[in-house]
Amino acid sequence: MNTPPSSPGAERTDGSAVRIGALVPLTRPGWVEAGRHLLAGLELAVREVNDAGGIGGRPLELMVRDTAADPQRAVAAVDELARLGVAALAGEYHSVVARAAAARADALGLPFLCSSAVLDALTEQPTEWVARLAPAQSRGWQVYADFLLGAGHSRIAVATQPSVYWASGARILRDHLAARGGTVLELDMGVLTPAAVCDELAGSRATALLLLVGHPEPAVPIVRSVRRDRRLAEIMIGAPAGQPEFAEWATLLGGDGAAIPFLRYLPERLSPLGARVETALRERLAEAPSFVAFEGYDTVTVLADVWRSQGADRTRTAEAWSRVAVEGTRGRIRFSRVPGIGVRQWDWPPIQVVDRDPAEPDRFRILHTG
Incomplete structure (x- = not known):
């Protein structure tokens, strides 16, 4: 690993706080609800670490920066946080933003534990500075494609917008389905x-329409139009990127937002730790926590575990990714090298395809696991 000279993030023993730079989308056009859940998980874990004595008596401190789904804003935040002496970066939900942050963190020699972004090519080149908790997009979206085939859908239409993330998703679906006799029509x-x-x-003769588009626009208007078109009564609508996960979806669409399968990264049953954290997150959020909140909590859990054993030093933190073995809310977390992915990857978090129950839209039905 290319080791930079000693920096403000080097280990200190004077009792000062161990700072974590948290990158979170908190304003539009960022997905604000996802950012709120991610931050809730980060904050809860920090509070619990501090209640237990911190890191060798030093408290954790979150330094939160709003990325607003803007890669340039994220890069500026990484530069600022590095100057302020954070020991590591954490968070981010949007893949294109996380990719920009990861590239800058790699250049600066600043550890970055990415919580939620899934784009396979999170960095252009392999790096030891970046690790990721979320499953790679290729893994999750192939699971989703298997669900489609198992449900009898082999001719798929996808509504798309220009984006590296959406283009990558469409390509994964197209390649996986084509190898099994399926086709993808892009709209x-x-x-x-x-x-x-x-x-x-x-x-088109398509039996399913997938939403590879932003939320709420144009995803919500598309759903409304399709649901109200009698010609399309048999069309299944899907959203692999997880738009229906959050309460805003149900608020905007009501019953029209049910029975739309999406990906989420939770086990079928939470461990005792996961159940306890779920209760605490529900209280903090005043609603059911999404998988993104659990990703935030697990991010701090991993960093705290590394720092307890290695000290809050940037270089030693990055060197420790391969030795992580810690119990998270959704299973035991270990990082490894995955072919085709340049960062240290948890392989693999639990993956589900779920939807909202039409009879009870606040309840999720597990349709497929992978």
């Missing part, structure tokens, strides 16, 4: 209205 939301999407679907 460009840069030129199509929701009504035009319905017309395209009606003549």
Whole structure:
């Protein structure tokens, strides 16, 4: 590993706080609800570590920066946090933002434990400075493609917007389905209205429409249009990126938002630790916590475990990724090298395909696991 000179993040023994730079989308166009859940998980874990005595008597301190789904804003935040002496970076939900942050962290020699972003190519080149808790997109979206095939859907339409993330998702689906006799029809939301999407679907013979688009626009209008089009009564709508996970989805769409399968990263049953954390997160959020909140909690759990054994030193933190073996809320966390992925990866978090129950939209049904 290319080791930089001693920095403000080097270990200190004067009782000062161990600082974590938290990258979180808290304002639009970022996915604010995801950011709120991610931050709740980070904050809860920090509080619990501090209640237990901190890191060798030193408290943890979160230094939160709002990325607002803006890669340039994230890079500026990484630079600022590095100057302020954070021992590591944590968080981020949006893949394109996390990728920019990871590249800058790698250049600065600053450890970054990415909580939620899934893009396979989180860095252009292999690095020892970055590790990730979320499953790679190729893993999760292949599981989703297997679910589609198992449910009898082999001709799939995808509503897409320009983005490295959406393009990557469409490619994963296309390649995985094509190898098994399936096809993918792409509908460009840069030129199509929701009504035009319905017309395209009606003549396509597709049996499923996947939303590879932003939330709430244009995902919500597309769902409303498809649900109200009698020609499309048999079309399944899916959202592999997880838009229906959050309460805002149900608020905006009501019953129209049910029965839309999506990916989430939780086990079928939580461990005692996971159940305890779920209760605490529910109290903090005043609603059911999403898997993103658990990812935030697990991020601090990993960092605290590393620092207890290695000290809060940037270089030793990065060197310790391969030795992590800690119990998280969703299973035992270990990092390894996965072919085709340049960061240290937890392989693999639990993966589910779930939807909201039409009879009870606040309840999730597990449809498939991978």
